Amino acid sequence: MLKKPALYSGYTLAEVLVVLMVIIILGALGASAFGGLRDSVLGKQNIEDIKQDLQLVQQKAMLLEKKSDEGWIYGIGIDFTEIDQGKYTFFKWCSPFSAYGHKLTRSEILAYDDDKNIGYNELNYGHNASLPVNDIVSGGLCNRGGGPSYITPLSGLEEGKLNAGFNIALKSDASYVVFESVTGRVFLYKEADDLNPYGLPFNYNEDGEYLDNGPLIIEIHRNQGKIVDEIKIFPLSGAVTHDVIKK
Helix, strand or coil: CCCCCCCCCCCCHHHHHHHHHHHHHHHHHHHHHHHHHHHHHHHHHHHHHHHHHHHHHHHHHHHCCCCCCCCCEEEEEEECCCHHHCEEEEEEEECCCCCECEHHHCCCCCCCCCCCCCEEECCCCEEECCECCCCECCCCCCCCCCCCCEEEECCCCCCEECCCCCEEEECCCEEEEEEECCCCCEEEEECCCCCCCCECECCECCCCCECCCCCEEEEEECCCCCEEEEEEECCECCCEEEEEEEC
């Protein structure tokens, strides 16, 4: 007697489980690869944004377009104190003088009277070579006149914003970059604290002597793997380097 052919054919449970496992593994590998690629692309974009903004601010400082009623501007800078939140801001450092020519506008160190120590001095127009981060004036114009120097937002340039999702941090005591007007030279400054409510120069001691403290360093930690993008901004020359580090 002939056997009737089976009406239905299919896979065994074991075969189905093997196929599912293969799909899951391939999916996980694909997701990991995509995540790494996404990190690489967004991380690269962050780095290019920082580099471009540094170049743009340096150009603005060297060209120095002042309003007719503005006084002399020591320089134009970038505040990186909130880089860990994925943002940074731009500012102008306003001098107390109406025009270039005073000793403090011609000094080798920005706003420096070499007869006095670097820091705050009431008899020396306030901040002697120190960045007045505790004296911020809104409006974007350097036209207050007289008194200590101060900083004001740089008009026409929105705050810099980085792609979210990365662990970003400053890895040096320098938190501010200032490009000197006309020359474009770079000066680095520390963040204010309880002892010093103003930004002291990062690469100079209180006597105005140069210190080889190195550059301002920004680290961007990628989410996939132990890879860190390290951006360095060097004083005086303003050179910017980018290194990829595996930790």
